[in-house]
Amino acid sequence: MIPEIPLQDYIDNIWPSLPHSLEDNVDAITRILEENGIIDVFNDRWAAFPVDPVKAHEQEGVVYQGLTNIFDAVAAAAKKIDSSLQQTFSLIVKGNVPMYSDRGASSRPDAFNKLLTKNKEAQDQAKQKEEEEAPAKENTAEKTQNKKPNNERHFVYDLANPQQFKLSDSQNDANDDFAKLIYDMEQILALDPCRRFTFGTTIENRSTRLWFLSRATLLRTKPFDFIAERHQLVRIFVSLAFSSTTHMGWDPTITCSRADQAERRQYTIEISSQFYTTVDVLSNSVADSPLGRATRVWKVRDSGGEIRVLKDVWLETDRLEEHKIRDAILADARALKEGEGDNYDEQLEKRMLNPMAYWRVRVGGEEDDTGTVMLGGYDLDNAPKVNLIAPKTPSSVDTQSVAMSTPADRDSTPLSSTTVEPHQSSASVQPTEHSHPQRTILERASERETQRHSTHHRYHYRIVFAQCATTIYDERSLENVFRALVEVVKALYVLHLAGWVHRDISGGNVYWYKDGNIGLIGDFEYAIRMSDRGRHDVRTGTPFFMAAETLVNGYLFTSAKRKLMAKSQTRIDFNFTKKKSTNKPRVVVPPVPFAYNPLHDLESVWWIINYVIFFNDDESNSSNDPSRRQRKMHELFHGRLDVNGREVFLRDFHRLPHAEKYLSLSFAPALEIIMDLAEILTTAYTNSEKIYPDKIDDQFFIIHNDFLDQLISEGHLDRFSAITLAPVKENAKKWTNAMPPEAERLMKHSR
Structure with a gap:
């Protein structure tokens, strides 16, 4: 079960806003489109869609190619009203287009918006020059027979708003679109650390839905007819064409510093006006799960050239930051002193990772979160919930749009439900040659154990640790492994005496610190007082x-x-x-x-x-x-x-x-x-x-x-x-x- 909200609520609260100069000019843009023949006034439809997609005799990628013409015309009309506007995104519709990353081709949306790295006129000139030089290039020894030219490779780091299309509006086709789109959106969040959230779009015949995925929720709009409700499509396309990257889901506090030919990427990450450059990825598998904490851990270099460890995580809004939990544990350990020499807090602290910087990430002057900032404070708890995958219904070629609202099923399990928080095994399935990756998120949804109709929002948090230690996963000395575990048991002794439990002891949270010749325990974000039963009392x-x-x-x-x-x-x-x-x-x-x-x-x-x-x-x-x-x-x-x-x-x-x-x-x-x-x-x-x-x-x-x-x-x-x-x-x-x-x-x- 996921929230389905009215389109206007989505546009008013979640979707990128219009440029200030165009806020009252959507009707004017529509008139320009009518004058230019983009809108067929006589037949009351887009000229690029003389018949409904379901009646066309072409593949989806060809039929919906008309959206590119409409998008370009809308952007041009907007510039005619305000010539100072700079277009930031284009629309590419090809059908089943691979999205590449450093992991290869991850998914294949039918269309997407692509970030423009230079103005469109210069791009068009470059493309024309490439086409003119193509025959000569084909004769060079460097080009292999099967290798695709670089301009055909679209990398996930530049793409937004993936889209899936179907000519038919049958429920079966809609379900297939939904599954594929969710996988596309999931991949964007998994593969690009610079993303906070992502949009998405599905169209079945004429029935159009806008989607949103963050680390806390998945939602969609009620459908609208993109051919009949042209003013809505114009409004959406204007926002897309001129939106900032921040409003399209990019994180302005983390930027790609460099990418080599293999698309291995180096990032510069901000923590409270201090900047750290990534050296290596220590952990990112949890980020593959679209809903959850999305913990990423990097080895980084600080401004002084020292090697540190940086953790980036999305925490529940009612949970304390890790450095505050650590301070509370040490305070309780300090209160344990029962006799001379029993400095429990000191014994524990020297066996813990030492934080040196931390920050609630701020975007546009606000602390970033999945509710107030991303949803504009929109209350999803009162929004109607619908089945993510609805029962199949017969297709109708005369239906202009098909609604997905169905009665709430008490036996259904919401996609946003979670019972195992830090490292969900089944929530990060990677595609194999024998699997259907676009289905995995739906399979995971059906396997959830508890139902939750409220949205648990999250805030964005980063912390830097002074010690760069080796996890038990990577330690190659068996002696050091056991010496590290000895120190961990000592740390747990104090932790437990102080009335706390860690709840996530694992090979990734236990370290051997070579420089200190000592074992360390880390990742206290799930630690709780044993007296605090009832709050977040789920399996971790x-x-x-x-x-x-x-x-x-x-x-x-x-x-x-x-x-x-x-x-x-x-x-x-x-x-x-x-x-x-x-x-x-x-x-x-x-x-x-x-x-x-x-x-x-x-x-x-x-x-x-x-x-x-x-x-x-x-x-x-x-x-x-x-x-x-x-x-x-x-x-x-x-x-x-x-x-x-x-x-x-x-x-x-x-x-x-x-x-x-x-x-x-x-x-x-x-x-x-x-x-x-x-x-x-x-x-x-x-x-x-x-x-x-x-x-x-x-x-x-x-x-x-x-x-x-x-x-x-x-x-x-x-x-x-x-x-x-x-x-x-x-x-x-x-x-x-x-x-x-x-x-x-x-x-x-x-x-």
Whole structure:
């Protein structure tokens, strides 16, 4: 279900405004079009469309080519009224035109508006010169027989308002247009970091809809007839032709500094009047999902030449910025001081990424958001919702426009719904040769688990961290991986004592900082106080590393019949010199039913170790049975939001020695650690859930010292020092061909 709003509301609040000099001159432009024969007054229609598209005997790209003539004529008429106007966008209609990027051809809209890099007269002259020189160029040795000339390649970075056309107005054709257009719009937001939102257009016969997609919502207008309601098309085309890039969705605070021949792009990004230049992309897979936080992370160079890390994210308007969450955690840790030397805040802070700059992005003097700024404050919550894909209806050649408004279906699931926030596996499916990418967003919509009819708006936020550290994904020293996890467990100990949970411990949020010879924990944007239940109490995390209970959103250890004795409760000694007994730690008791608790963060640490040994070989000692390992990898790390074999794998830790048959033999000590930690976890889970549903016993949450005892088991770290990790590649192609697309994408991203 998506909002469908009146066309006039869309134009008044969302669509780019008219140039000031043309605000009262749409009728005058229409009269010029009539005088020039662009409008056939006698037949009351556009001259370029002598018959309805459904009655034409040409392909869509040919039939709707007439829109280009109308667009150019509208722009020329506007300039006749105000000669000072500078046209910024043209309209290109060719039908099934590839949109290129650094990933290749991503999608194929039927038409789009293209940013003009120079005035149209100069472009026309250049095109004419190219055509005159074309015969001579064909004889040169440089031109290969199958290579297309550069002027035929349209790059997504210059394109706006993708459009899809159908000659027929049948519901089947409309649904196909909608699916393709959404994919086109999705690709623009995914491939171009400079975009905040995008427009789109669909036409079936004469029925025309305008669309809008931001990181918070997808909406469309009620249909209008572009042949009969010509004044509306004139108004829309004038706005398109002379709109600023900002009003068309570009972000003025991030610009492309340079692009090489392979279209690898370098960006200059502003944070509160300070500018950072990108050096490398560290993470951008989450931005492939059109609705959500769209987190992108770059390695950047500041104005002094120092290397930093910059994160760009769209946060829910009722969530705090990450630097404020970090400050709140440290304040609560500071209040934990129970005796001399217990400087918990200092112990935690040195194991956290250190922010040095942050900013709520401002556009046109306002803090950018998906509601007040992008929608002009328009209230979508009261807008009627319609089925994104409506039931099929027969086509009628006499219908001038077809409405899509259908009764709200309570069993339908809205596209804007989301239950897994930071790194949605199924929400970023990349096309494969066997898939239909334009359908993926619709498939994802049907798979959502909860229905939401309100729009959760977002604001644009950036933060820069001083340390440029290596994620566990990329760290090649197994010893450093375990040393990093030791520090993370220490950090989690303080975090949990302070009454917080992280909720997104993953291979991308745990770092080895070589310069400081220490492990760091980052990305606190999903951290919450355990006492703050009810606000954003949805599943969060990266599916590869989420605790089994978090995946199913319920307790899994409540039916255990054997009674397990709890481990002794001890306080962490950060110097590992001795252990000292203490009173029960101050941990807030979580409510029932299900709530995220500290054991889930620790289980995520456990899954990181599993990930490392399943997705890597010892460089000098490879697996003897890689195909079996691949099958187990797929079973445990498929990326879907269900528990499947993960709970069994955690419970049956005594069977883990079998994994030695298909993992690198040198990983045997790591398997021992995994087994011991699994026993500690399952014991804690079972004891904490023993009297469920009456309560969850929080005294069993603080098992961090038992974790550390296993991670620094005598001799293990020394043995790991000789192991260099090599990412799994053997049999990868054979395996990925049989994988679900989402698992294949995540596997590629992790490699």
